[in-house]
Amino acid sequence: QSALTQPASVSGSPGQSITISCTGTSSDIGIYNYVSWYQQHPGKTPRLILYDVGVRPSGISDRFSGSKSGNTASLTISGLQAEDEADYYCSSYRDDIPYVFGTGTTVTLL
Amino acid sequence: QVQLQESGPGLVNPSETLSLTCAVSGASISSHYWNWVRQAPGKGLEWIAYRRHIGTTHGSPSFKSRIAMSVDTSTNQFSLTLTSVTAADTAIYFCARRPALGGTGLDHWGQGILVTVSS
Numbered sequence: 362q363s364a365l366t367q368p369a370s371v372s373g374s375p376g377q378s379i380t381i382s383c384t385g386t387s388s389d390i391g392i393y394n395y396v397s398w399y400q401q402h403p404g405k406t407p408r409l410i411l412y413d414v415g416v417r418p419s420g421i422s423d424r425f426s427g428s429k430s431g432n433t434a435s436l437t438i439s440g441l442q443a444e445d446e447a448d449y450y451c452s453s454y455r456d457d458i459p460y461v462f463g464t465g466t467t468v469t470l471l
Numbered sequence: 472q473v474q475l476q477e478s479g480p481g482l483v484n485p486s487e488t489l490s491l492t493c494a495v496s497g498a499s500i501s502s503h504y505w506n507w508v509r510q511a512p513g514k515g516l517e518w519i520a521y522r523r524h525i526g527t528t529h530g531s532p533s534f535k536s537r538i539a540m541s542v543d544t545s546t547n548q549f550s551l552t553l554t555s556v557t558a559a560d561t562a563i564y565f566c567a568r569r570p571a572l573g574g575t576g577l578d579h580w581g582q583g584i585l586v587t588v589s590s
Contacts, residue, residue: 362533364515397576399516406565406583407508407516412576450516454575458531460508460518 365389365451365463372469378439381466383451384432389461391432395454398427398436402447410449411436438468446470473497475566475581483560483588489553493566493581500524500542504569505549506577507540509562517562521569522549556588 366384373379383390383398390396396414399407409418414434415427424439434453438445451463479491493505507519520530522540530538534553542549553560563585567577 362531395575397574399577406580407567407577408580409576409578412574412578416574418574418576418578452516452518457529458518459521459529459569459575460506460577462516462518465515 362455362458362461365453365461367449367451367463367466369464370467370469372471373438373441374471375441375443377441378437379441379468381436381438381449381451381468383434383436383453383463385434385453385455385461386432389432389453389455390429390434393454394429395459396427396429396434397452397460398425399450399452400447401450407450441470443470473568473579475568475579477564477566477581477584479564479584479586481585481587483556483586484590485557485588486555489551489556489560489586489588491551491564491566491584491586492548493550494546494548495568496547498568498579500547500549501544502571504571505540505542506567506569507551508565508567508577508580510565510583511559511562514562519553519564520551558588560586561588562586 398411411427506521563583
């Protein structure tokens, strides 16, 4: 299955806000609110940071927020911190496939 | 505290069958949706399949008929088999849980197991 499209990299200065986009189609993000976001540090396991577009699991900082407009979902990280340097993946439900992942975005601090 | 732990061979010969097991603690295998996800070296995440303790395997079309999952309530484990493997199946394989209630995200993951397909 074709992946959702994310920018390869996004960077920001400490304390700034950044937004990562996740572009899909009218078969996935456009019609389902089943978008989730995962953070993965190098060599580590992915960690769920948002589900159902903008819901934070227990223990996840409120610096992470999510939204959706049309076929594009977005993850915003506010007050960027060193620990936020990681890879981020979105996923969406599509055509009976529960998890179609995005291409991944590397977040780096300037 | 929910924990998942993958186990299985780290090396599989081409054309043979890969078998992995995920041991679950802190949660009942009879609840929830149990998933497999993989990540080729330096690449992104790819969903493979899920199953509940009843019902059938729901797999990605990318794998066609090569995959099967089973759930063992007596041992609180679930398994993945992937047949006719090739070098393209070399990846870190993660098991993960989607909770029965509380959203559609994969909220707990195993640490992952690297499987290399090579003779």
